[in-house]
Amino acid sequence: MALLIGSQARVIFVATLAAFCLFWADALRAQETTALPDYVIEQFGTPPQIPQGPFSEELQSAVQVAFVDSMVQSNWGTEQSLALNQIALSKDPRIAWIISDLMRFVSSRQLSAALADAASRLLGKKLQNGDHWGAVTNHLIAWDIPAPPDYLRVKRTIFTSIVPGWERIFVEGKIDWRHVSWGVF
Numbered sequence: 340m341a342l343l344i345g346s347q348a349r350v351i352f353v354a355t356l357a358a359f360c361l362f363w364a365d366a367l368r369a370q371e372t373t374a375l376p377d378y379v380i381e382q383f384g385t386p387p388q389i390p391q392g393p394f395s396e397e398l399q400s401a402v403q404v405a406f407v408d409s410m411v412q413s414n415w416g417t418e419q420s421l422a423l424n425q426i427a428l429s430k431d432p433r434i435a436w437i438i439s440d441l442m443r444f445v446s447s448r449q450l451s452a453a454l455a456d457a458a459s460r461l462l463g464k465k466l467q468n469g470d471h472w473g474a475v476t477n478h479l480i481a482w483d484i485p486a487p488p489d490y491l492r493v494k495r496t497i498f499t500s501i502v503p504g505w506e507r508i509f510v511e512g513k514i515d516w517r518h519v520s521w522g523v524f
Contacts, residue, residue: 379481386482387432387463393488394431401425406437406493410500415450427457433487435461435479436517440497442472443521479517486517494519 375386394402404422409415426434438458445451455471466474478484487493494516495509501521509516 375482383478383481384464386484387430387461389433389484390431398426398429398431399489401429402434402437402487402489402493406441407496410441410497413500415447420453423453423457427460430461431487432461432463432479432482432484435475435484436486436490437493437497439472439475439479440494440520442475444497444501476520491516
């Protein structure tokens with residue numbers, strides 16, 4: 340009988356310990372994802388929902404066509420425009436980081452407007468005319484939107500298609516590539 344009571348106590352103890360560990364882990368995760376400060380919400384609004392995980396195969400293909408192939412081939416055509424529209428329809432604001440990167444190098448007003456429109460749709464914000472790159476980037480930073488999957492590879496392609504020597508810079512490391520750009524700030 341004493342053995343049975345001791346065994347039950349151990350089961351209760353182990354179950355309680357397991358439950359405590361599960362709830363404690365959730366509490367720690369909740370502390371890691373802090374809410375945005377009121378002043379950020381006041382100035383930039385509420386951030387869009389951010390999907391988790393990798394892109395679908397269709398979205399990966401659209402990113403490849405719009406941002407990688409266009410830079411490697413130095414061409415923006417109908418195929419890239421269709422891919423950009425598919426990207427905008429994805430409602431994945433993480434891709435706005437790639438759009439922001441490409442905006443730094445675009446000289447065509449038509450392409451710049453298309454990129455601004457796509458970023459606006461991804462972020463759920465109507466961007467004012469003018470400095471679209473600044474508006475997009477400011478929202479991404481303020482809302483702490485995470486980098487998209489495979490971000491470094493795509494960013495490297497965009498930047499090294501402009502200056503080939505930059506491939507030595509764009510390597511894996513302890514750097515937040517979202518905050519690396521080119522130009523006068």
